[in-house]
Amino acid sequence: MVSNSAKSLLLCLMISVLHQHLQFQLPHVVAIKTKSEGKDDGRGKTLSFTLYQQETINKTGYIVVDGVAGAGVSQTTTPFGTVYVFRDDLTVHADKASRVAGVAEGTSITTSLDGLQSMSLAKITIHHKGHRGSVSVLGGTYNTKPSDYPVVGGTGDFAYALGYVRSSPVNLIGQTVTYKMELHLYWPPYAHDAPVPKKP
Template sequence: MAKISSISFIILLSIALCVVACKVPKGYTSDKFQIFWQDRLNVTDFILILGLTNIGTGITPVSGPYGTMIVFDDPVTVTPDFNSKVIGSIRGTGSVCKLDGLSTCWAFTIRLTEGKYKGTLTFSSEIDPTKKDVAPISGGTGDFLFAQGFASSTPVDIRTTNTTYSVDLNVFWPPFE
């Protein structure tokens, strides 16, 4: 009985801490909005180091051999259509970090140059590009100075070397003058 009570207490404490931690602090600006990442293999992103070709998958638009390293500088648009208005870019590097070739450790920045906000959001996370995944925001500049929050990326079209991801941003940041 004591064991069940202890487990219940730990679960309730965890839920309470999450509710407190997930609340946007008073005085902070917060917003939710969507952008689209237009990823173009061998056009705006390139393989720097080809990983272990005998482990994991072959090279596809969303996976590569274990250890493969890429860099990218891709456009960000307002709709899933590659020809829609460009409002910024997503730049960074990634390394395939799982033997199956489907998870990549990323360090990247979303730079918004058009629209309601201008500035950067910085991310560092392990992401599976074949399904919906979440990355924490670790800071920002411009309108997003010291931003926090997260981004959910969802593949829209990953069938070709021209892949598109929907990126839902959930951002909050402190007031600065």
């Protein structure tokens, strides 16, 4: 059982992290070397690729604060106010046994009484196809439908990247659930002209 003071501390820490991410300022000019995939015209770069998030309940993802009302706990729902944390492998194929190319770690808070929606933040660390670094995302999740998360910062090869990550459910049955993660990244000057994600 988590005390009210622990819940308050956790909420304050999450608000502080969100505040820091929202204050991130993008410089006007950045020089980035081009890798083999993506697009480059000598002024900037774009990059897109797909990985698969493998989440195992009570092994790589845990409820740390119980919700207070609404839906019960299932593969796709948690009660309103539930705080969930995760550290999931990212694989190159939907098969859990495929090569691990990174990790997604973060938290979500259930924000709907039907238990299907939450506010999520995550750091996605990648070592794939010659790219190393991380991107941070912040946005709303709909557990059974595709969700788009804005990229709010990056490190390593993804420093100064903007764009979005689309997470789509692949398998929601059983103890391990799988999500397809499509990363769409843009550097200046493409960042200013990046397309708005189309509804899935």
